[in-house]
Amino acid sequence: MRLSRHLCKQHIGWHLKKLWANQSIKKIEDSQAEKRLLEKGIPVVRAEDVLQESYREQHKFEKVEVVGFKPPPIAFDNTHPNWHDRVLLTYKDNNVLLEGLKQAKILTNTVELTEGLPKSRAIESNKEIERRVKEIILSSHVFDAEQQKLPKLKDPERPAWNFPRVYGITQPRVIKLLLSNLLQLIENTSDLELVKNRFVIDDAHFSYSFEKYGKLMQFELKGDTLLTSKSPLSPVTDQPTKELELPDIFPIEPTITLNEENVYTVRQIYPINIQFAKSHPHTIFIPHVETDVKNIFEEPVTDEQIFGRSLLKTFTVAASYAKEKFGDVKILPKPVTVQCVHTNGHLFHFGVFQLNTLDLEDSGVKNVWYQTNRIPLFESCGYKVGKPVLEGYNREVMHILTSFYNNV
Numbered sequence: 405m406r407l408s409r410h411l412c413k414q415h416i417g418w419h420l421k422k423l424w425a426n427q428s429i430k431k432i433e434d435s436q437a438e439k440r441l442l443e444k445g446i447p448v449v450r451a452e453d454v455l456q457e458s459y460r461e462q463h464k465f466e467k468v469e470v471v472g473f474k475p476p477p478i479a480f481d482n483t484h485p486n487w488h489d490r491v492l493l494t495y496k497d498n499n500v501l502l503e504g505l506k507q508a509k510i511l512t513n514t515v516e517l518t519e520g521l522p523k524s525r526a527i528e529s530n531k532e533i534e535r536r537v538k539e540i541i542l543s544s545h546v547f548d549a550e551q552q553k554l555p556k557l558k559d560p561e562r563p564a565w566n567f568p569r570v571y572g573i574t575q576p577r578v579i580k581l582l583l584s585n586l587l588q589l590i591e592n593t594s595d596l597e598l599v600k601n602r603f604v605i606d607d608a609h610f611s612y613s614f615e616k617y618g619k620l621m622q623f624e625l626k627g628d629t630l631l632t633s634k635s636p637l638s639p640v641t642d643q644p645t646k647e648l649e650l651p652d653i654f655p656i657e658p659t660i661t662l663n664e665e666n667v668y669t670v671r672q673i674y675p676i677n678i679q680f681a682k683s684h685p686h687t688i689f690i691p692h693v694e695t696d697v698k699n700i701f702e703e704p705v706t707d708e709q710i711f712g713r714s715l716l717k718t719f720t721v722a723a724s725y726a727k728e729k730f731g732d733v734k735i736l737p738k739p740v741t742v743q744c745v746h747t748n749g750h751l752f753h754f755g756v757f758q759l760n761t762l763d764l765e766d767s768g769v770k771n772v773w774y775q776t777n778r779i780p781l782f783e784s785c786g787y788k789v790g791k792p793v794l795e796g797y798n799r800e801v802m803h804i805l806t807s808f809y810n811n812v
Contacts, residue, residue, distance in 0.1 A: 484667045611671050616764050735763065
C-alpha cells in the first residue's frame with residue numbers, strides 16, 4: 405500500500421495512554437541513599453513524623469534568613485510590640501471634629517475674646533505688588549505644566565451621572581506653588597533686617613500628648629510650611645479669662661470623632677532644636693486638600709470644622725514648643741503666640757492663638773483664639789473662550805499675609 409499523509413499521522417491520544425500504562429508499572433529503584441546516610445551516622449526520618457507536633461517540640465528548628473524574602477507583615481493586634489490595653493485618642497492631618505470649632509475650644513481649653521483678628525500694623529500695597537500677586541495666582545492655578553487626572557466631578561442632583569474626567573493641576577500643587585510664591589514676594593518687599601530673622605521649614609512633624617477627662621490623647625500633625633523667627637511673637641492680650649465660659653455641646657462627648665488606637669507610641673515632638681537661633685514658631689501654613697480631609701460620617705466638611713482644624717493644628721505647634729522650652733509646667737511663665745493661615749488655594753482662613761496654660765482642665769486660666777471668616781482670594785481663575793482670566797481679585801488677603809509676616 406502506498407504511504408499517504410493520513411497513514412503517516414500519529415494518534416496522540418493513543419501514545420499518551422501507552423505512556424501512562426508503561427509508567428504505572430515502572431518499579432522505583434533503590435538509590436541506596438538511606439543506607440549510605442545511616443552508615444555515616446546521619447538519622448533518616450520520615451516526612452510524616454516531621455509533621456507531628458511531638459517531633460517539633462523535641463527538635464527546635466533555627467530560623468534561617470533567606471535573602472530576597474520579605475518578612476510577614478506585623479499584625480495590629482495584641483501581638484504587636486507597641487500594643488497597649490489603654491486606648492489612645494488621636495487627632496491627625498485628615499481628621500475633622502464633628503462639632504468643629506466649639507469642640508476644638510473645649511479640647512484645648514480656649515476662648516474667643518472678640519471677633520476678628522487683633523490689631524496689627526497696617527501694610528500699604530501698590531499696583532506693582534498687586535500685579536505680581538495676580539501673576540502668581542495665574543501661574544499656580546492655570547499656567548503650571550502639571551497634567552494629572554483630577555478627582556471625579558459629582559452633581560448632588562444627579563449622583564449616578566458620570567462626567568468626563570478632567571485633567572489639570574492638582575490641588576496640593578496649586579496650594580504649594582501659591583504659598584511659596586506669595587511668601588517669596590513678601591520677603592522681597594519686606595525690610596531686609598526683618599527677613600534675616602525669619603526661616604521657612606517644610607514638612608515638619610509635631611506631636612503633643614496629654615490627659616483630659618481621664619483619657620490619654622495625642623495630637624500628631626504635620627506642619628506643611630512653618631515660618632519661624634529669631635524671637636518669639638509678643639503676647640496678644642493680658643485680659644483675664646476666668647469669667648469666660650467654654651462652649652457647651654452636651655449631650656455630645658467632647659472626644660467624639662477622635663480616633664481610638666491601641667497600637668501607638670506616646671511622644672512629644674517639636675522638630676526644631678530649641679538651641680537653634682530661629683527656632684520660635686511664628687506662622688503655620690495649613691493646606692486644605694478637599695480629597696484628603698474628610699468627615700468620618702461621609703458628610704461634606706463644613707466651615708466650622710475647618711476652623712476647628714486650624715485651632716487644633718496651631719495649638720499642637722504652640723504646645724509642643726512650650727513643652728520643649730519650659731518643660732513640665734502648667735501655667736506658662738510667658739505666653740506663646742502662633743499665627744495660622746489655612747487655605748485651599750482659593751479661600752483663606754486666618755487665626756492667631758495665644759497659649760497661656762498647658763493645664764487643659766483648669767477653669768481659671770484659658771488659652772485665647774482670634775480668627776476671621778474664610779476670605780476668597782479671587783472670584784474665578786481659569787480659561788474663558790481660550791484665554792486665561794482672573795476675576796474679582798481681593799487685596800485683603802495679601803494685606804493680612806503681609807501683616808502676619810511683619811508681626812513681631
